[in-house]
Amino acid sequence: xxxxxxxxxxxxxxxxxxxxxxxxxxxxxxxxxxxxxxxxxxxxxxxxxxxxxxxxxxxxxxxxxxxxxxxxxxxxxxxxxxxxxxxxxxxxxxxxxxxxxxxxxxxxxxxxxxxxxxxxxxxxxxxxxxxxxxxxxxxxxxxxxxxxxxxxxxxxxxxxxxxxxxxxxxxxxxxxxxxxxxxxxxxxxxxxxxxxxxxxxxxxxxxxxxxxxxxxxxxxxxxxxxxxxxxxxxxxxxxx
Amino acid sequence: xxxxxxxxxxxxxxxxxxxxxxxxxxxxxxxxxxxxxxxxxxxxxxxxxxxxxxxxxxxxxxxxxxxxxxxxxxxxxxxxxxxxxxxxxxxxxxxxxxxxxxxxxxxxxxxxxxxxxxxxxxxxxxxxxxxxxxxxxxxxxxxxxxxxxxxxxxxxxxxxxxxxxxxxxxxxxxxxxxxxxxxxxxxxxxxxxxxxxxxxxxxxxxxxxxxxxxxxxxxx
Amino acid sequence: xxxxxxxxxxxxxxxxxxxxxxxxxxxxxxxxxxxxxxxxxxxxxxxxxxxxxxxxxxxxxxxxxxxxxxxxxxxxxxxxxxxxxxxxxxxxxxxxxxxxxxxxxxxxxxxxxxxxxxxxxxxxxxxxxxxxxxxxxxxxxxxxxxxxxxxxxxxxxxxxxxxxxxxxxxxxxxxxxxxxxxxxxxxxxxxxxxxxxxxxxxxxxxxxxxxxxxxxxxx
Numbered sequence: 001x002x003x004x005x006x007x008x009x010x011x012x013x014x015x016x017x018x019x020x021x022x023x024x025x026x027x028x029x030x031x032x033x034x035x036x037x038x039x040x041x042x043x044x045x046x047x048x049x050x051x052x053x054x055x056x057x058x059x060x061x062x063x064x065x066x067x068x069x070x071x072x073x074x075x076x077x078x079x080x081x082x083x084x085x086x087x088x089x090x091x092x093x094x095x096x097x098x099x100x101x102x103x104x105x106x107x108x109x110x111x112x113x114x115x116x117x118x119x120x121x122x123x124x125x126x127x128x129x130x131x132x133x134x135x136x137x138x139x140x141x142x143x144x145x146x147x148x149x150x151x152x153x154x155x156x157x158x159x160x161x162x163x164x165x166x167x168x169x170x171x172x173x174x175x176x177x178x179x180x181x182x183x184x185x186x187x188x189x190x191x192x193x194x195x196x197x198x199x200x201x202x203x204x205x206x207x208x209x210x211x212x213x214x215x216x217x218x219x220x221x222x223x224x225x226x227x228x229x230x231x232x233x234x235x236x237x238x239x240x
Numbered sequence: 241x242x243x244x245x246x247x248x249x250x251x252x253x254x255x256x257x258x259x260x261x262x263x264x265x266x267x268x269x270x271x272x273x274x275x276x277x278x279x280x281x282x283x284x285x286x287x288x289x290x291x292x293x294x295x296x297x298x299x300x301x302x303x304x305x306x307x308x309x310x311x312x313x314x315x316x317x318x319x320x321x322x323x324x325x326x327x328x329x330x331x332x333x334x335x336x337x338x339x340x341x342x343x344x345x346x347x348x349x350x351x352x353x354x355x356x357x358x359x360x361x362x363x364x365x366x367x368x369x370x371x372x373x374x375x376x377x378x379x380x381x382x383x384x385x386x387x388x389x390x391x392x393x394x395x396x397x398x399x400x401x402x403x404x405x406x407x408x409x410x411x412x413x414x415x416x417x418x419x420x421x422x423x424x425x426x427x428x429x430x431x432x433x434x435x436x437x438x439x440x441x442x443x444x445x446x447x448x449x450x451x452x453x454x455x456x457x458x459x460x
Numbered sequence: 461x462x463x464x465x466x467x468x469x470x471x472x473x474x475x476x477x478x479x480x481x482x483x484x485x486x487x488x489x490x491x492x493x494x495x496x497x498x499x500x501x502x503x504x505x506x507x508x509x510x511x512x513x514x515x516x517x518x519x520x521x522x523x524x525x526x527x528x529x530x531x532x533x534x535x536x537x538x539x540x541x542x543x544x545x546x547x548x549x550x551x552x553x554x555x556x557x558x559x560x561x562x563x564x565x566x567x568x569x570x571x572x573x574x575x576x577x578x579x580x581x582x583x584x585x586x587x588x589x590x591x592x593x594x595x596x597x598x599x600x601x602x603x604x605x606x607x608x609x610x611x612x613x614x615x616x617x618x619x620x621x622x623x624x625x626x627x628x629x630x631x632x633x634x635x636x637x638x639x640x641x642x643x644x645x646x647x648x649x650x651x652x653x654x655x656x657x658x659x660x661x662x663x664x665x666x667x668x669x670x671x672x673x674x675x676x677x678x679x
Contacts, residue, residue: 091677402529430539433531441522
């Protein structure tokens, strides 16, 4: 499980996260919503150790992510991350994109790595694109490639940072379907998202971020039907 | 008794004048070559961009020669070829002519790049406003293309300025040749090389820095 | 025009000239390999380091780019000679070209590193790759593609610059030509043939580079 205690994060003078407390149980799907600039993406970067924190603690399976003796590269293998910009590696084929890190990070043999990669690519529906280069893929396909690439590390957790917001509207569906598939398979997920239908339909709980704090966190039907916070009411009236 | 003293003598203040004059000759030679060569080069570049047959198949391979043969070979060749066809040229004239041709060949490709950097829709828009071909060239292609390739042109110009040192092989006493002469006489090798280097550097570095600064600003 | 062209002695010397052309290619290629390695190092130092080491790297780059190549060659020739350090003409040219290549390539590499988005690095790190793995597997292959054409140009430049060897007594193609020409006074004929050889070498380099690019960069 992921345990976050009193997390503070600032960029220079700008305080972005002002004391976050959050537990994510194994198998849970948590959606994080809120206006842009409310700190939701930063939270994911902190969990992954891509950003340093100023105060507080983040434990992933009991390991202190920001501890002095923590091997971040090991922690990250356990935390798959999918970015808004899909970031496929342009110089590698689809198959190589996915097989690279199992081979060089998890030290699998070439054959094993390719096998894992192919399995994950079929899983996300890219089995017929193995030898293509990413430039030949649509944005939606590249984003599914990014998901397969993260899954190939066989992580216990998946972090999605606005995985669909850079996509053309007609490509959003295929990525959300893939995310839903993972959720149904029992993957523990934290999804920063602007897709309210996804947050409502797929997640177990929804957290609303407002100015660096979790303003409200509840199961989706309660949160969307009877929002308590004034800020959340305002936010929901805008996105509807 | 020290017989070498009559032959070698130390670096004296008036030697600085000698170097300064030579530096002026380097400057003058470069300025002429860059300005004349650039004007011809722009015309060549325009020809390259408008004519597939004349530009692409005739002019381009011809200009390409001057970018594919070492400048020093071009200088030696032309200097020795001129008398054969009855031209009486001194080292400055021969060097200047070769540098002009060399500059124009390099500027031609830069200029073509500039013209091609202006998109067709933009040019069609200009023509649709009733501009003539030359008005489109003057008010649309020139300012936009110039921005696109100005840094590249500065690179060519500074290259020519540095390459003008090669005219010394024809015996023309520009800065580098003057330095060599002084080094032979004074044996103050490092000092004189440093002075000559400092001159080129002082000219080239600020200009390239300024060009990079302009490029950054235009890219924003 | 009462000049009689004499081409026969030049053609007789052709085998020697071609032999010298190989030397030209050799010194240019070695200076390029060294230049790429050093240039890569210089650019990384300039991007990631501060203080004296960074200044030294910057001084190298700026001196190489802002002074004549011939002056650089003179420095490695009689400049170091003044300190009692003497090198063979071959080494003088090799060091001069390497110094120059490294400076120009460092600047190309710096642009190349700048052109690889930070998000690529983040993605690689999020997969658990170390900083070193990220550089060697993700960043550098992409940089190499970006700087491939500038690198090809620099290789052409290295060949052309090596002709300065004739001014420091190195008998590469130009030096060898000079040697023959000064014995026979058929300066024009010899240098005309040499010009053709340079032209062909440059075309071969550009053609080979294009073929290689087709194999290397299929994306």
